[in-house]
Amino acid sequence: MLHRPNWDDYRFVLAVARSGSVSGAARELGVNHATVLRRVAAIEARLGVELFEKSVRGYEIAPEKLRLIEAAREVEAAVGAVERLAQVGDTALAGVIRVTSTDTLCAYMLPKILAHLSARERDLSFELISSNLHVDLARLQADVTVRPTYKLPDDLVGEVAAQMRFGFYARSHEIPEDRWLGLTGAIGRSHAAHKLREELERRKVRFTAASDSFMSLKALAEEGMGRVLLPTFLGNSSPDLVKLEPLIELPSMPIFVASHADLADAPRLRQARKRIAAALAAQEPHLLGVAA
Known part of the structure; x- marks a missing residue:
């Protein structure tokens, strides 16, 4: 008869899943490296599946085992909340x-x-x-x-x-219209960044500085380095920036x-x-x- 693993077995699996390594799981659980290896190997043998892919990056969850790991995490959550009652509905x-x-x-x-x-x-x-x-x-x-x-x-x-909007900002209205900050990296591939780049290229304007972070762009604009496109909730939060007339119209995101x-x-x-x-x-x- 198949021996059913108890909750304690799953604790070792989830610790490895969280940390991505046997050593990290051992530190989390307060046991040694060999114990983690043994407990994970044992539960894999009982279930007849290989839960992790071992690589130079560590222990990664095999893609087809995502549902199994999440089911174990739900058990973990249920054990932690066993004495609590859900609110009605x-x-x-x-x-x-x-x-x-x-x-x-x-x-x-x-x-x-x-x-x-x-x-x-x-x-x-x-x-x-x-x-x-x-x-x-x-x-x-x-x-x-x-x-x-x-x-x-x-x-x-x-x-x-929800929806969010972008706006145009600068340290003051006196910042020259040919001084702009550019968006690079992941935010540089956004629709808003693409439309801004197109418009500035049409006007033959070059960026005075650029960043892959809106927070960094906000800081650069606060230092007076140029005009900038920012999420309105970020631009409006700065006492050092003023809102400018839109250079281009952008739909909400x-x-x-x-x-x-x-x-x-x-x-x-x-x-x-x-x-x-x-x-x-x-x-x-x-x-x-x-x-x-």
Whole structure:
């Protein structure tokens, strides 16, 4: 008869999944390296599957095992919240939710949202991953992405939570019209950056400086280095910047709250997305730059 692994077995698997290494899991659990190897090998043997791909980068979750790992994480969350009752019509959230977004949203919007959610659910904690680059949700580097984009990649499933706008700013109206800051890297591939670049090339204007971060561009503009395109909630937050007449008209940009397609229906992640999306919707006036 097949011996069923108990919850303690899964703790070792999830620790390796979180840290990406046996040594990291050992530190987290307070055991030695050999114990982790033995417990992971044992559960893989019992289940008849290989949960991890071993590479020079460490232990990575095999893509086809994402659902199994998330199921184990739901068990972990349920064990942590076993004495709690869900509110009527609402599911309690527990465990660790990894949220990734742009550096600007991570700094200016998400901390307050996540703090509010965490205050409501004492068994819930977050990892906030700030990156303007694509974070690979297929490897469980994150559970939920908050992404400003006009269209989600095919491997993500989610909904539009709110809209945001861009505006044009400078330290003063006296900054010359031929002094501009450019957008590079991931933000430089956005629709707004592309339209701005087209217009400035048409006017034969060269950038005086550039950055791959809106927060860095804001700081450069505050030093008087040039005019800049910024999310309105970021530009409006600066007492050192004034809003300029639009150089070009830009449509508002949707902000999606999404998960990897293979995990989008996991109850815990679906509930997390729902609550983050609702909190973002409440902030839409600030994101659109129309809040008082």
